[in-house]
Amino acid sequence: MERPCLFGLMRVGLVPALVLTLGIAGASAQTAPDASKDAKDKPLAAAPAQAQTPPAQPAPAQDAPTPATAAPATPPAASETPAASPAPATPPAPSATQTPAAPVAPAPVQTADPFGEESTLEPKTVVILKGKANWDNAFDSLMDAFKALTALLDKQGIAPNGNPMIVYTSTDDSGFTFQAQIPVPQEPKNLAKSMSIGKSPDGKALKFVHRGSYDNMDNTYEAITNFLDDKKLEAKDTFIEEYVTDPLKTAEDKLVINVYVPMK
Numbered sequence: 001m002e003r004p005c006l007f008g009l010m011r012v013g014l015v016p017a018l019v020l021t022l023g024i025a026g027a028s029a030q031t032a033p034d035a036s037k038d039a040k041d042k043p044l045a046a047a048p049a050q051a052q053t054p055p056a057q058p059a060p061a062q063d064a065p066t067p068a069t070a071a072p073a074t075p076p077a078a079s080e081t082p083a084a085s086p087a088p089a090t091p092p093a094p095s096a097t098q099t100p101a102a103p104v105a106p107a108p109v110q111t112a113d114p115f116g117e118e119s120t121l122e123p124k125t126v127v128i129l130k131g132k133a134n135w136d137n138a139f140d141s142l143m144d145a146f147k148a149l150t151a152l153l154d155k156q157g158i159a160p161n162g163n164p165m166i167v168y169t170s171t172d173d174s175g176f177t178f179q180a181q182i183p184v185p186q187e188p189k190n191l192a193k194s195m196s197i198g199k200s201p202d203g204k205a206l207k208f209v210h211r212g213s214y215d216n217m218d219n220t221y222e223a224i225t226n227f228l229d230d231k232k233l234e235a236k237d238t239f240i241e242e243y244v245t246d247p248l249k250t251a252e253d254k255l256v257i258n259v260y261v262p263m264k
Contacts, residue, residue, distance in 0.1 A: 113209035116227050121240075121260060123202040124162055126181040127152070127188055129195050134175035139214040139252070142166055145180035146248055152188055152195070161185045166241040167201060201240055205260040206233070213252045224261060236262040 129149050133141030146164055153160060162183025170177045187197050208227075210220040228235055242258040 113211070114207050115209065115223075116231070117207040119205055119207045119260070121200070121202045121205050121262075123199040124183040125185075125187070126162075126165070126183050126198060126200045127191070127195060128198050129180045129192075130177070131180065131194070132175065132177045138176070142178070142180065142214075143247060145178075146182070148192070149180060149182050149195070150248065152190075152192070153182065153184065156188050156190075158184055158186060158188055162200075164243050164247065165200060166243075168239055168241075170237070201238070201260075201262060203262055205240070205262045206235075208259040208261070210255070210257045210259055212255065214255065215252075217257075220259065224259065228261070234264045236264055238262060 127149055129145045131141060131145050149164075160182050165181045165183075167179040167181060168176055169179060181198075181200055183200065191197070206227075208220065208224050210217055227233075239262070240260040242260065244256040244258055245254065247255065
């Protein structure tokens, strides 16, 4: 079986301001000795308040504890706010919307394609178009044959009852001969000169699966040849391509083709 290769602040102003504040605080400390005693027991934050009103220093000193005690009272109130706001009831709503998306994943469907699987081909009634092509325009020639057969069936209102097939009858370095076959439930009339009615191949064969463009079929056939050599299996001179996806409507790089190799 021979198939040749195809196809990314200036902080300077803060320093004088700080010196001026400390200077005023020192002057206030000398003028109001009572404040210095309170200063030892209070935070340094009270010193700027004394600098603004030096004579009435004792009065602010008594008021200073009030903000000190008020400050700690604020955090508990803040801590109570999140505790009293059971907003977590909102997150479950998005999670509920995510739940229906989970069943969409079709993980179990993913299975390995058969490669070298033993199968038995059953004969079917097919309409046949014989043709010949070279390797450079192989795919176009096959599609032209399918188009001709499909046009005949559409004209007579006959719906195929199986996948279209290509049966390679002979190959050489320049090209190949083939039969384009489409299974039919009834025999069409007014066949063209190169068309006929017949039976599809039958018997024991090994099944291989190709996914992708026709130009990459050489890789599949090379793997098939290696498989047969490793198993020491002897195949017939013909081989069959069954187009699982419609070759006339499917993008070429999305093709799925079952390759059957009849065994001797």
